[in-house]
Amino acid sequence: MKIILAKTAGFCMGVKRAVQIALETAQGQDEIFTCGPLIHNPQAVETLRAKGVTPLPDDVDPDHGILLIRAHGMPADRIARLRARGLTIVDATCPHVVSSQKRIASCSAAGVPVIIVGDREHPEILSLQSFATGPCYILSSVAEAQALPALDRAMVIAQTTFNAADYEAIGAELRRRIPHCQIFQSICKATSRRQEEVQRLARTCDAVVVVGGRNSANTRRLAEIAAASGRPTFHVETAAELPLEAFATFTTVGVTAGASTPDWITEEVIRCLTTPRPLPRAG
Ligand code: SF4
The missing domain is CATH 3.40.1010.20 (4-hydroxy-3-methylbut-2-enyl diphosphate reductase, catalytic domain)
Structure with a gap:
């Protein structure tokens, strides 16, 4: 089976930058909090949690440590209030x-x-x-x-x-x-490029796999676009969710991933799709 991986698959610039800032900040001793998950991908959020980046519910303010502002920003008055309370603010708002x-x-x-x-x-x-x-x-x-x-x-x-x-x-x-x-033209091209590419993949492949969090709106939208083309479409969060038997008849499979999907999860999905599996035994 041939796999075509979308060029636009995975982290957009803003998410990549926010994750890098989080990892650099996590080198220090202080606890780091985000109001809401840093990115809409449960596996990546758990990896970050293990490194000391704790997601709080969206509307809960941390009372100590470092507040890391997510890529889509936070209200200016809320940031000012938290700064006044003595929290250190690290700003990962997308440029x-x-x-x-x-x-x-x-x-x-x-x-x-x-x-x-x-x-x-x-x-x-x-x-x-x-x-x-x-x-x-x-x-x-x-x-x-x-x-x-x-x-x-x-x-x-x-x-x-x-x-x-x-x-x-x-x-x-x-x-x-x-x-x-x-x-003002403020719509980020990362989204439209990703959507155009999944449309092309759906036209040229036998099936499309979209990798990413089910809580990620942009990932769900990619799966909707691919499915709307009539091609079999599989939205999975991890390789473990792939219904491998369904892929037996496909010659070419397109793979893309949402803007908040880490590359390691997409690579694992591709590895799983391309690893030869033992044939089922007769009888
Ligand atoms: S605006 Fe949003 S989608 Fe575009 S690069 Fe920034 S975080 Fe990513």
């Missing part, structure tokens, strides 16, 4: 998210209303919202854009992982309604 935070802060300080397009419960949105010092609206659909109050001007920015086609449609509606509307 793409930092750039959105800075744009929001500067437009808002200049008196421009802010419109953030994204999922209002997502930690990145909670973080972005906190950088607005004036009016700030959060929406995720054309219908919500139509329900906005009348505005003369606004800056519009999207969650870095928002769907590009939906952002385009919402942007068109906002341009129609708001005379002076500045729309």
Whole structure:
């Protein structure tokens, strides 16, 4: 069986950087905490826990040690509060998210209303919202854009992982309604490139394996895209979940992995798919 591994499989730049920062910080003596898991991959989170990086629930503040800010950032006021309490803050916010935070802060300080397009419960949105010092609206659909109050001007920015086609449609509606509307392109290409590649894999392979946490939205989306093409698609967290008998008839299998999947898990999946297995005994 031939395996084609997606070039975009595995950690994106922001996640790779956050994990590196976590591992470097873990060399010291202090306990390290994250509010919510550092990345959406249970196996990687357990590996990090063993090295001293403890995930707390999203809404629980650590009361000692080091707070490591995850790639999608945290609300500025919450960080300030924890710093004031004496915690050491290590910031692993992805540079793409930092750039959105800075744009929001500067437009808002200049008196421009802010419109953030994204999922209002997502930690990145909670973080972005906190950088607005004036009016700030959060929406995720054309219908919500139509329900906005009348505005003369606004800056519009999207969650870095928002769907590009939906952002385009919402942007068109906002341009129609708001005379002076500045729309920023803040969607991270890591997501769209990964999605385009899994589509190509699904077209050219007999089956697709998507490796990554079931709690990872971007991994689930990759599996949905592959499955929508009609190809047999297998979303697994680890090699142990592969239904190996199902692969007996496939000649070419495409493998990709979510932005929070460590390479060692994907490598293990490939090893398992390509290791010859003993033939079942007759009788
Ligand atoms: S998906 Fe893009 S914005 Fe999000 S952490 Fe990765 S590199 Fe940063």
